[in-house]
Amino acid sequence: MIDDFQHVSITCRDLERSVDFYERLGLRVIKRIEEVTEQGIANAFQLPPSRLKVVYLAPPQAASKLFIDLVQWLEPACTGESYPVLNHVGLNRLAFHVSDIDAATAALRPRGISFLSQEPQSFGPGIPSIVTTDPDGVFVQLIEGL
């Protein structure tokens, strides 16, 4: 019935600012939907008629076909702030697999990606992990192993 995950969607305040962030993180734009008025989405989500800008991004070498559906709502406009803490109820964190977390953090810092902790932190059976936040404050975790 459910075959697989298909995508995760992030509502962002400024599409180009977020695209820039995820590109610096190493993802690639796989599709741009410049501006769309979407009655189907409005019906499906019980929203008023919607106008939005959309970009899909994915890691370039990923085996999964998953992507981020990055959405800037124009009408109705984006509202609110992302969850401020990890223990806030809701879809709260997106985790990417990296093969070498030290190499990844060393490569990402010069691209302006900053992390919540100075060094990767280990949890469970010694799994190293480090966390950044996207321009809207969405928690994005890099994780080696699991």
Added chain:
Amino acid sequence: MIDDFQHVSITCRDLERSVDFYERLGLRVIKRIEEVTEQGIANAFQLPPSRLKVVYLAPPQAASKLFIDLVQWLEPACTGESYPVLNHVGLNRLAFHVSDIDAATAALRPRGISFLSQEPQSFGPGIPSIVTTDPDGVFVQLIEGL
């Protein structure tokens, strides 16, 4: 550097209630971490020492290795409510691929899964989609094609 998506995390108020929902949706529990005190997570996310219950779930036949990391925080406790609308800034929606959306909705309704619209809605180039919410109000979309 980033190889692939690894998981998405949902903070829930009641772990068993949410496990029941995602199992009815067709996912399977792939790991249970009954209760863990995790200094590494606390350090990585700049939280006080954390105590949490965790269950991993995934679609049983999925080609991707992605999973949902379902977390009930015990200390610090879960806080807040999930985003009430789709245009709320943040990681806002999780989408699953289904091969036949009419068959999926027909199979899921008797399991107590209710949808925001009576029928699947089409968007873009005729892609049918329907939306439910998990017990904490997280938007979960079923989508055929893309």
